[in-house]
Amino acid sequence: MSFPKSSIVTRGNLTRVGIFTALIILSTLAPIQSISATAPQFNAHIEVVSPIQKFALTQWKVPSSAAGPYGIGTDTNGRVWFTENATNKLARFDPATNNFIEWNITTPNSQPRNIFVKLVTVGNLSATQVFFTEYAASKVARFDSSSNNFTEWSLPAGSNPTSIYVDENNDIWFTESGRDIIARLVTSTSTLTEWTLPGATGTPGSPLLEPSGIYVQVVTRPAYRNRFVWFAETLGNKVGRIEVTSNELSIWDLSGLGLGTYSPTDIVQGVYQTLPVSIITNMNNKISVLGNDTGGGSLYQETVLPAINSGPMGLAYDSPRNAAWFAENNVGKIANLNTTSVLAGQLLTPTYCTIPPHTGTTICASPSTMTVANITSTASTVVGVTSLGSPASSTVTVSPGLGVFEYPLPSNSSRPTHVAVDSAGNVWFTENNATDNRIGRFSIPYILQVSASPTVRNIHPGQAATFSVNVTLTSGVAQPVQLSLVNAPPGVTPAFNPQTQTPPFTSTLTITTTNSTPTGTFPISIKATSGSLVVSTPITLNVQAVQAPPFDFSVSLVGAATATILQGGSASFNVSVGLTSGSPKTVSLTASGLPTGASYSFTNSSGTPPFSSTLNVITGVYTPGGTYQITITGTSGSLMHTATPTASLTVTELPRDFNLTASATQILLVQSSKTVLTITVASVGYFNGNVTLSSAITPSQPGLTVNFAPYSTLYPPPNGGIAQTAVGITAQKNTVGTYQITITGSSSTPPRTHQLTITVQVSPCLIATATYGSELAPQVQFLRDFRDQQIMNTFAGSNFMTAFNAWYYSFSPGVAQYEYSHPTVRTIAKTALYPLIGVLQLSSSTFTLFAFNPEFAALTAGLVAGALIGLVYLSLPVFGTLWITRRKISAQTKRHISLIMTTLFIALLGLFIASEILAMPFEMMLSSAGLVLAAVLAGSLLPSLYAVQYIKRRI
Secondary structure, eight states: OOOOOSSSSGGTTHHHOOSSSSOOOOEEEOOGGGGGOOOOOOOOOOOOOOOOOEEEEEEEEEETTOEEEEEEEEOOOOEEEEEEEETEEEEEETTTTTTEEEEESSSSOOOOOEEEEEEEEEEEEEEEEEEEEEEEEEEEEEEEEETTEEEEEEEOOOOOOEEEEEEEOEEEEEETHHHHHHHEEEEEEEEEEEOOOOOOOOSSTOSSSSSEEEEEEEEEETEEEEEEEEEEEEETTTEEEEETTEEEEEEEEEESSSSSSOOOEEEEEEEEEEEEEEEEEETTEEEEEEEEEOOOOEEEEEEEEESSTOEEEEEEETTTEEEEEEEEEETTTTEEEEOOOOOOOOEEOOOOOTTTTOOSOOOTTTTOOOEEEEOOOOEEOOOOEEEEEEEEEEEEEEOOSEEEEEEOOOOOSSSSSEEOOOOTTTTTEEOOOOTTTTTEEEEEEEEEEEEEEEEEEETTTOEEEEEEEEEEESSSSSOOOOEEEESSTTEEEEEEEESSSOOEEEEEEEEEEEEEEOOOOEEEEEEEEEETTEEEEEEEEEEEOOOOOOOOEEEESSSEEEEOOOOOOOEEEEEEEEEEEESSOOEEEEEEEEOOOEEEEEEEEEESSSSEEEEEEEEEEEEEEEEEEEEEEEEEEEEEEEEEEEEEEEOOOOOOOOOEESSSEEEEETEEEEEEEEEEEEEEEEEOSSEEEEEEEEEEOEEEEEEEEEESSSSSOOOOTTEEEEEEEEEEETEEEEEEEEEEEEEEOOOEEEEEEEEOOOOOOOHHHHHSSSSHHHHHHHHHIIIIHHHHHHHHHHHHHHHHHHHEEETTTHHHHHHHOHHHHHHHHHHHHHHHHHHHHHHHHHHTTTTHHHHHHHHHHHHHHHHIIIIIIHHHHHHHHHHGGGGGGGGGHHHHHHHHHHHHHHHHHHHHHHHHHHTTTHHHHHHHHHHHHHHHHHHHHHHHHHEEEEEEEHO
């Protein structure tokens, strides 16, 4: 069961029970203070099951005329107790004797209403105690059947108690409908505790809420025990629950459903499929189901009753039938709600508060209070009046609706009021109309069913035939059944085992013949007798003359019946075909049940028994592994037999697997860099299939990406063949730390994995940061963004940066540390870096200009940067060197230098293009670095060379 949390703080979560098979939430209602006005849709799923189609109806006139029978209950002895609202009596009816006993209630004109019957133990004796409310007298009372003693407790004037419930402690719980109060009377101390509900009347006898139905739910769990008191407010249009331990009050306001006034009259706890629920009758011709609150709301579903303005009331829950029975007071019907279907409705959210004087949670609005006081009880003994009833019997038939089944009574004005279900499954009810003045009972008719299997037996004289006789109880209460045989042929002896038993049971009938039993066809009846009920079923016994035996044969395995082989292997089984009877005929052998891809042959596929044969089974290398039951069948005309025992062949699969490896297991990267590894998949044995590669990073890091290129699915040839692809691992600029990368290869075999450990280190611009004093300096941020946002986002640029970082970080930490220690050097370095910043800004603009093709943009930006760096930083020293050696520089030398540089540039450019197309990371690293260095050389050498030649000609 689901129960409310012990503290209101925990009520924010709604636990949905896992066992719902089709839970549908149609809409969500707000709390009472702000309920949506949108009309909900109901009956989204109501499962109609087959009810009991007919009940035997028996009705008894109450001895006192116009007694107004009202509340009803049953005791453990099958006796029925009810109140007589109009004649002020308590009555008991014993259906075993048709005997009524009526007791005059001590207080006159008290108008007794609802009743609760309980078996109690007083000392070593058991007694039935009947608790009931006295509406007009504002009293609750108890009757003890062992002493004919009435005990009454007087309540404040105008209380008008109606419904009543007695818990396992004999505490009486009841509703004071006239004062809008829920009350508990502890009978051992006569202590009365009253909970005044929010919005209660200030004038006793003039209710504003009129609490009516009540039910006490006792919750017992390890180290926890509590009571939950459920009630219905007829005028308040609400369903409520008090948690007794904390005085917490939960209110479900039905007005918020937007469908008018419900006027709930009665409430009971039941189970809807497997979900604990409250079931409520409503005067607006509906029956509602409210899933028990689990901390934030309840599933609510309602069903409109088939009969119009039926006035449902007087609930009783029938656990064995999974149904809630109730009376339809206005139309003379008894009905039940099927609770085996799935609860499907909307979420109805209650409001919560705590009735004073307890504190710590929200206090209910005034005048909500809890009071405790002692009240006086009075006891009296009266003499019962005994009389006999006059039963009238008939049959009532169901009229089904959507989940509700109605059983019309003979009089549609009989005013049925309350319902009770006894331990035998009988449904009892009161008929309150002064003219009808009855109590009634639905009981299941006693119906048996008898069947025999088989229904026909063929035997020869002197043989015996057996039949299996199945006796089942269709409805009603089981009684002993005796079996007998009718119209048995002469010369036979029947025997039942067992012959007498209480259904359901199965008996074996053995009919034994003698050699003198006449031949022929004999129709016989098997008769089942239970009291006045007699049911029979026919069987047929064919006694046939002895004839020559027909041809028959047997098939069996000789020697081993099991074999285990590898795929592609073969197995054999020895078969023997014998003659059982008659003259021999040709028998053909076949086999079935072989695995896919296997074939078979017999050394003798047919012959005249007796003969032997060998079954040879041949498998292929791709025959599925497993154990197969091979059926060997012998056929001769319409006669077929299978070999015993069955041949069992186990095929063991050849090795089929693959290995997954990578070119490295430990990887070191800096931020904004990329590395490429080679993934190799090698087949093992007869593996034949695709291997799909995937990756997982632990812990998860969006800045670390893994891409397989050119393939993410590989096909290694069988028997040791391999297939390879590259995996690129890129670390974004904000990524840092150590991660585990799992490369997984998935195929039809179990997956294989390769673990990579990658450590990503910070990739700062060390010298620039030291020069400008902060990583946040605009120049440093520009250099980082140019590198990370433009160059590193290309295949060419990321591979170039791999080579550049290897060179740069070999000396930059020492240079940066020296700058931090010598401020004068930082000033000089800042001046030296001004041209470089300008060169790289121009290179960045070049990248932006060709951004429509990022790879070309990266190449162009690199060439521009290299040429300008050579021109700015190296052209002057190169010019000086060339000027000193100017006598050795001829026009031919200049041409040779130009040819060498052009050839080198073209070769590097070709390698660059090939690396780009074929995604070759190492070759791209060489070609991109070489092109940049060639651009630096060209930017410094060519202008200096031409300048020297020019000046020489002018001198």
